[in-house]
Amino acid sequence: MIKKNIAEALNQQIQHEQNNAQRYLAVALYFEGLNLHGLAAWLNKQAGDERGHAEKFIKHMVDRSGVVKLGALDAPQSTFKNPLVAIQSVQAVERATTALIEKLMALARKEGDYALEVLLHWFIGEQVEEEQWTNELAAEMELFYEKPGQLYMLDHQWGKRAKA
């Protein structure tokens, strides 16, 4: 069994991860619109990963007889001033997600919920990766977004990474 306040926090996190999937899909579509299909493929892959995150929390709830409450998703931002701003938006999303995962960990510890703590270990590692690549891509974008030749190179690179 899962405590009521933990179940509430997990339902909020499920909602957040589903919203993240929508956010990534919107940014992927923005890049499709710019004919930057490699970056679009990478961001689409991230949308899938975010759905996977929601599913991990859903499974944890179901396994522990918690009641999952799904809600309506937010309309994501779908237009951006330029590719740099678009990538900075996902960088901000990942930083916010890390803060939420850390809050969940603090709650799990306060409530002595060891099972949730184990699940959150995976998410803490995952957020290190998510922040790493968003920082890397944001730094590259800053250098190249106004230089079409280099931007196409960047697109190609991240497209290859999406298939790896």
Ligand SMILES: [Fe+2]
């Ligand atoms: Fe996530």
Ligand SMILES: [Fe+2]
């Ligand atoms: Fe993420």
